[in-house]
Amino acid sequence: xxxxxxxxxxxxxxxxxxxxxxxxxxxxxxxxxxxxxxxxxxxxxxxxxxxxxxxxxxxxxxxxxxxxxxxxxxxxxxxxxxxxxxxxxxxxxxxxxxxxxxxxxxxxxxxxxxxxxxxxxxxxxxxxxxxxxxxxxxxxxxxxxxxxxxxxxxxxxxxxxxxxxxxxxxxxxxxxxxxxxxxxxxxxxxxxxxxxxxxxxxxxxxxxxxxxxxxxxxxxxxxxxxxxxxxx
Amino acid sequence: xxxxxxxxxxxxxxxxxxxxxxxxxxxxxxxxxxxxxxxxxxxxxxxxxxxxxxxxxxxxxxxxxxxxxxxxxxxxxxxxxxxxxxxxxxxxxxxxxxxxxxxxxxxxxxxxxxxxxxxxxxxxxxxxxxxxxxxxxxxxxxxxxxxxxxxxxxxxxxxxxxxxxxxxxxxxxxxxxxxxxxxxxxxxxxxxxxxxxxxxxxxxxxxxxxxxxxxxxxxxxxxxxxxxxxxxxxxxxxxxxxxxxxxxxxxxxxxxxxxxxxxxxxxxxxxx
Numbered sequence: 001x002x003x004x005x006x007x008x009x010x011x012x013x014x015x016x017x018x019x020x021x022x023x024x025x026x027x028x029x030x031x032x033x034x035x036x037x038x039x040x041x042x043x044x045x046x047x048x049x050x051x052x053x054x055x056x057x058x059x060x061x062x063x064x065x066x067x068x069x070x071x072x073x074x075x076x077x078x079x080x081x082x083x084x085x086x087x088x089x090x091x092x093x094x095x096x097x098x099x100x101x102x103x104x105x106x107x108x109x110x111x112x113x114x115x116x117x118x119x120x121x122x123x124x125x126x127x128x129x130x131x132x133x134x135x136x137x138x139x140x141x142x143x144x145x146x147x148x149x150x151x152x153x154x155x156x157x158x159x160x161x162x163x164x165x166x167x168x169x170x171x172x173x174x175x176x177x178x179x180x181x182x183x184x185x186x187x188x189x190x191x192x193x194x195x196x197x198x199x200x201x202x203x204x205x206x207x208x209x210x211x212x213x214x215x216x217x218x219x220x221x222x223x224x225x226x227x228x229x230x231x232x
Numbered sequence: 233x234x235x236x237x238x239x240x241x242x243x244x245x246x247x248x249x250x251x252x253x254x255x256x257x258x259x260x261x262x263x264x265x266x267x268x269x270x271x272x273x274x275x276x277x278x279x280x281x282x283x284x285x286x287x288x289x290x291x292x293x294x295x296x297x298x299x300x301x302x303x304x305x306x307x308x309x310x311x312x313x314x315x316x317x318x319x320x321x322x323x324x325x326x327x328x329x330x331x332x333x334x335x336x337x338x339x340x341x342x343x344x345x346x347x348x349x350x351x352x353x354x355x356x357x358x359x360x361x362x363x364x365x366x367x368x369x370x371x372x373x374x375x376x377x378x379x380x381x382x383x384x385x386x387x388x389x390x391x392x393x394x395x396x397x398x399x400x401x402x403x404x405x406x407x408x409x410x411x412x413x414x415x416x417x418x419x420x421x422x423x424x425x426x427x428x429x430x431x432x433x434x435x436x437x438x439x440x441x442x443x444x445x446x447x448x449x450x451x452x453x454x455x456x457x458x459x460x461x462x463x464x465x466x467x468x469x470x471x472x473x474x475x476x477x478x479x480x481x482x483x484x485x486x487x488x489x490x491x492x493x494x495x496x497x498x499x500x501x502x503x504x
Binding site: 084089095178179181193195196198 | 259268273289290291300302303305408409412431433434435462
């Protein structure tokens with residue numbers, strides 16, 4: 001363990017260009033996937049939160065169950081579609097960061113949708129009468145709910161990001177863990193573990209944790225600044 | 233609107249990037265031992281300097297590498313399971329197969345060697361001993377080149393270890409490195425290729441116990457994926473890479489790769 005901490009510090013402060021590249025790609029892939037997943041998941045979550053339709057309970061169960069999508073299954077499904085012998089093979093996207101973004105988006109969009117649905121539904125039941133008295137349209141209701149719940153939804157986004165940046169099963173299949181092209185933190189950790197270099201693997205794990213901390217701290221500070229200004 | 237424009241621009245950039253990469257680079261579907269031992273890190277810069285072709289390596293087990301290549305997701309196949317490779321070429325998926333290099337398999341085990349196979353050269357006798365005593369044995373169990381070889385050796389010894397699967401015979405279903413990690417963790421014997429073993433960093437008290445049998449020979453081959461089967465492959469660059477590996481320059485480079493003062497791969501492409 002001590003070795004790993006020392007190695008982690010050494011890697012960070014020596015400004016290793018490979019590490020730099022891997023960290024940046026991890027952030028680029030997982031942050032892009034998080035943004036895309038929010039663009040898909042938030043409207044879906046909001047719609048299901050306020051709409052009442054037959055079979056809604058089944059939709060809720062399915063949405064919640066999809067939060068448990070196994071990354072390796074998502075990876076395999078995306079691989080089968082993007083493979084040259086698959087229906088989207090002509091795009092030539094397999095073994096590119098784009099393929100990794102697609103896989104992670106599919107993985108976390110259900111998390112964003114299911115969690116935001118719960119948050120927005122709770123909020124909606126609180127304000128339902130007020131909305132009715134104001135005669136808001138569905139679209140206006142959705143907009144008002146999303147805006148009012150924005151801080152809770154940030155946490156929902158972070159949950160999605162956490163899942164994306166930590167998973168290895170999907171990105172290793174569709175990205176191929178190619179050096180200087182599709183290697184990210186988690187696939188590098190898996191590689192070093194398989195080489196038996198456990199200290200380096202753990203050091204990379206520590207760095208990944210610190211990055212996750214950094215992203216969360218950044219979001220938290222945005223949230224606090226915004227909240228403070230709201231009261232000025 | 234802004235988001236849409238941004239999204240479209242991002243997608244366009246990605247697509248352009250992918251198209252550009254295709255002209256300049258090839259993908260090698262490879263066995264793991266050649267990647268994990270650092271051979272590619274040593275060879276590929278030389279090749280790239282000479283030809284300008286960027287080689288991207290996807291290192292998976294031989295079974296998965298062959299499957300991926302069959303799906304046209306690679307330009308070159310570099311693995312170590314001769315019968316499966318010949319079948320691949322025969323089915324029209326590859327243009328031709330060339331012997332590239334060899335090393336050998338070894339059986340590693342804990343220092344105290346509980347069943348006393350240390351120093352044995354006859355691999356069948358060693359496997360029989362392990363099976364008879366029910367000593368723990370960790371197998372890849374993943375249809376990789378090493379796993380295929382291991383199954384062939386068991387079969388030559390007249391033993392079906394899978395009957396004891398979950399008892400003394402443990403199929404990890406993982407790569408070589410992961411299997412070594414778990415085998416060492418549970419004190420099991422493990423069969424591995426010598427290159428992976430020499431460059432493996434988590435040996436703990438493990439040593440090579442069985443080596444030197446002719447049956448433990450490990451031949452690597454290289455196959456360019458056929459453009460007739462896969463019109464999307466970069467056939468010219470794939471052939472250039474394959475030709476370079478078996479050329480004098482490539483063979484010398486392979487032979488000069490050392491880890492811990494030991495040669496990992498022995499070039500044996502037919503003279504040209």
